[in-house]
Amino acid sequence: MKKFPVFLLTLAAALLLAACGSTAAQPADADSSDPNLGKYLCTSMEVEGMSLNPDGQWIQLASQGKATVFLSEEPDEGLWSLSGTTFTMTMGGETVATGTLEGGRLTVDLMGTACVFCKEGTFEPAQESDNVSSDQAAGDSEPQAEALPDTARFSCSGLYSITYPTALLHPAGDGLTDLVSDDGLQVWVTRLDSKDQVASWREVAETKSTGQDCQNFESFQLTAAGYDAQAILYQGEDGWHSAVLVDLGKNLGRDGKDFYAACLYFAGDSREAVWSQDVQDIVASLDLET
Numbered sequence: 365m366k367k368f369p370v371f372l373l374t375l376a377a378a379l380l381l382a383a384c385g386s387t388a389a390q391p392a393d394a395d396s397s398d399p400n401l402g403k404y405l406c407t408s409m410e411v412e413g414m415s416l417n418p419d420g421q422w423i424q425l426a427s428q429g430k431a432t433v434f435l436s437e438e439p440d441e442g443l444w445s446l447s448g449t450t451f452t453m454t455m456g457g458e459t460v461a462t463g464t465l466e467g468g469r470l471t472v473d474l475m476g477t478a479c480v481f482c483k484e485g486t487f488e489p490a491q492e493s494d495n496v497s498s499d500q501a502a503g504d505s506e507p508q509a510e511a512l513p514d515t516a517r518f519s520c521s522g523l524y525s526i527t528y529p530t531a532l533l534h535p536a537g538d539g540l541t542d543l544v545s546d547d548g549l550q551v552w553v554t555r556l557d558s559k560d561q562v563a564s565w566r567e568v569a570e571t572k573s574t575g576q577d578c579q580n581f582e583s584f585q586l587t588a589a590g591y592d593a594q595a596i597l598y599q600g601e602d603g604w605h606s607a608v609l610v611d612l613g614k615n616l617g618r619d620g621k622d623f624y625a626a627c628l629y630f631a632g633d634s635r636e637a638v639w640s641q642d643v644q645d646i647v648a649s650l651d652l653e654t
Contacts, residue, residue: 389556399423400446404470404481407539411477412564415554417631423453423470423481426553482539518543519653520553523616524589527649532550532642536541549637551646552629556609557622565609565625569596580635588626588650595647597639606638608647616652626650 392437406421424432424439431444431453442455451472453461461479463472469484503504518535519525528543532583533551536544555563573581581598586608587593610626617623629648630638 376610398427400465401427401596403484403523404468405484406479407482408476408480410479412561414561414564414568415552415627415629416477416641417550417552417629419550420480421479494580518553520555520626521621522616522619522653523555523621524626524650526553526628526646526651527645529642547637549630549632552627554627554629555621555623556625556627557617559624562611562625563607565627566594569594569607569609572596572598575600586647588647593647597635599635603633604630605632606643610650626652 367406402425404423404425406418406423409416409418409421422434424434425444429443429445431442431457432439433442433453434440440455442453442460444451444453446452449464449466449620451461451463451465452459453471453472456562458588459522461472461474461544461581463470465471470479470481470483472479472481513530515527517525517527524562528551533545536542536550541550542553556565572578573583578599579601580597583596584595584597585592586595587649588610591610591612593608595608596607597606598604608628612624612626615622615624627648628645631636
């Protein structure tokens, strides 16, 4: 899942690229038959609890410990090593990523950004996702279009759910987004698990309007599930975005999952795509499951 405005990705990429250069590191197994070699696609990315759009980000692990990283406009080179399941990547003589690599899943702290990458062709099964509804997990892999109801429910961590129109959206099923439309609308559904994350969300929302790439910006106050909510709508170089924060004011989590705020994030190619009546109805449908 996961999903907060793409503009935060620029920060993470800048931190990473600043470390680029030539160096030597402990190489990984040079055997080209190493099952760990290959392209890993990013399925989630968070900075200080704020979820970013992972779409299009990847890491290529090659033989002789060579790595290629794509997080911005151009790929960059580095070196990787693996000791057991402990993964390390260096650039310019500095360690830029540490974590674990096992079973085609790469989980790393990448210059302060928490990232999960899955080897191409081996995305996480839906039932492992933190935000997959029971209906989706139990559904047919190829449902018949005529059998689809007018609306369906999507659950976030079993803590809250939204209703979406099936004529517009359907589960993405690729680990990159939660919901997607045939014409490119993408939807991420997530939660914030601390007061600090809520404060960070508001701070980012407040400063977004002054960003260099922000061409249009609007802010709204509304109500969802009986709670005060804040929505921002903006246009950047990469398209239109809307984000909604439903602040619960306290921890309503359970089963070991803290839950201070519900978040919805929409990305598309027009204002109408990300703040249509359908989008507003999705926000209004938010229902706590505590």
